[in-house]
Amino acid sequence: MTRTRTQVGIVGAGPAGLTLGHLLQLEGIDTVILEDRSRDHIEARIRAGVIEQAIVDLLVEAGAGERLQREGLVHHGIELQFAGERHRIPLSDLAGGRAIVIYGQTEIVKDLIRLRLEAGCPLHFDVEDVSVHGLDTERPLIRYRREGRDEELECEVIAGCDGYHGVCRPSIPAGVLFEFSREYPFGWLGILAEVAPSSDELVYAHHERGFALSSLRSPELSRLYVQCSPDEDLAEWPDERIWDELQTRLGLEGWTLAEGPILERGVTGMRSYVCEPMRYRRLFLAGDAAHIVPPTGAKGLNLALHDVRVLAEALADWSRSGSTAGLDAYSDTCLRRVWQAEHFSWWMTQMLHRPEDHDPFDVRLQLSQLRYVTSSDAAARSLAENYVGLEMV
Numbered sequence: 001m002t003r004t005r006t007q008v009g010i011v012g013a014g015p016a017g018l019t020l021g022h023l024l025q026l027e028g029i030d031t032v033i034l035e036d037r038s039r040d041h042i043e044a045r046i047r048a049g050v051i052e053q054a055i056v057d058l059l060v061e062a063g064a065g066e067r068l069q070r071e072g073l074v075h076h077g078i079e080l081q082f083a084g085e086r087h088r089i090p091l092s093d094l095a096g097g098r099a100i101v102i103y104g105q106t107e108i109v110k111d112l113i114r115l116r117l118e119a120g121c122p123l124h125f126d127v128e129d130v131s132v133h134g135l136d137t138e139r140p141l142i143r144y145r146r147e148g149r150d151e152e153l154e155c156e157v158i159a160g161c162d163g164y165h166g167v168c169r170p171s172i173p174a175g176v177l178f179e180f181s182r183e184y185p186f187g188w189l190g191i192l193a194e195v196a197p198s199s200d201e202l203v204y205a206h207h208e209r210g211f212a213l214s215s216l217r218s219p220e221l222s223r224l225y226v227q228c229s230p231d232e233d234l235a236e237w238p239d240e241r242i243w244d245e246l247q248t249r250l251g252l253e254g255w256t257l258a259e260g261p262i263l264e265r266g267v268t269g270m271r272s273y274v275c276e277p278m279r280y281r282r283l284f285l286a287g288d289a290a291h292i293v294p295p296t297g298a299k300g301l302n303l304a305l306h307d308v309r310v311l312a313e314a315l316a317d318w319s320r321s322g323s324t325a326g327l328d329a330y331s332d333t334c335l336r337r338v339w340q341a342e343h344f345s346w347w348m349t350q351m352l353h354r355p356e357d358h359d360p361f362d363v364r365l366q367l368s369q370l371r372y373v374t375s376s377d378a379a380a381r382s383l384a385e386n387y388v389g390l391e392m393v
């Protein structure tokens, strides 16, 4: 068994773990990042694409936003479609000039991996059997196997950035965490298609056959989603069926959705989940390891990076001054934003998705809510300021 030491052991090289590693490196704090998948796998995993202005600013200020600034597409509005019409929500006009940037999560991950490897900081892919120990002590440990050898990493602090299915959260003793969750009876079937986006802005569509979303990754790549069942079998969705559903749900008179080769496809279930607190002694949870939102509000990636910004500042303060005030406030500080995003994501989800039984009462409420959001300045402003990201600590 080889034993090494670091200040902060980071489990998971998703957006949360990689950004935390980068921010701590700028503060002169040593970290080791352990990831159980391959670099190719995590760089190819298509996920989020909507980045809040504050997160763009964070990455740019940290020197990790050069390509994001060059290639990211700034959007100042989104469209809501229902009852055969589209209504624009002018996000920037309603939310103090703030905007969103379209830039793939995979691209953020690639940028951060490249920066970390160029800086010579430890980032180990393909590690096996990761487990955390000694959480009640001053020197918690991470054990894992790397290239066939057992290794042990002694840490001052462990950051659990290992997503919803990771090992860190389940390692917290029973009875410490309170968990809150809600499962939704639907999922999203998402595709990446090699065709120029057919609309300039994102379109969130309410339709009697179910929700659909038109998004993009670049001027040449469309990203599209249709509501499906959570355990949908992709084999039952040949390309033609996917395009037919998208054409029907997003269709408008005088507008057609351009089709192209499908490069990637997948089904995502939808759930809301929060654990409280986001800390146990010297183990700090961040991102999807601590909370999940349904994707309708485009908040998951953004929340993960808000968490690690708070955690990096608290760890830097502790390292500089010995004060644990920031670390002690970490969970409460993050949970305020987390619950705000949980509410917004739940609200967008229930307003736009076809209810399981298509209950006419629920559908009337959805249409009424959509009419209100697209006709009242106050309601549109509320959506806009949540969508671009609330200004809070």
Ligand code: FAD
Binding pocket: 011, 012, 013, 014, 015, 016, 017, 034, 035, 036, 037, 042, 046, 047, 048, 049, 050, 051, 105, 130, 161, 162, 163, 164, 165, 166, 167, 190, 268, 286, 287, 288, 289, 295, 297, 298, 299, 300, 301, 302, 303, 304
């Ligand atoms: P993850 O990205 O899950 O990273 C965790 C990492 O830990 C992974 O690399 C995993 O391999 C690794 N890991 C797991 N277990 C272990 C272990 N035992 N040992 C070592 N490593 C481990 N969010 C938005 O903000 N905007 C959007 O537009 C948006 N759209 C989405 C669309 C889809 C289809 C999906 C699926 C998600 C979307 N999200 C969106 C959510 C967003 O992708 C996640 O919230 C984000 O990935 C969270 O980052 P994370 O680093 O916390 O977790």
Ligand code: DHB
Binding pocket: 047, 048, 049, 050, 202, 213, 215, 216, 223, 295, 296, 297, 298, 299
């Ligand atoms: C995308 C994903 C979302 O969850 C969302 O709300 C908007 C866009 C996307 O992948 O582009």
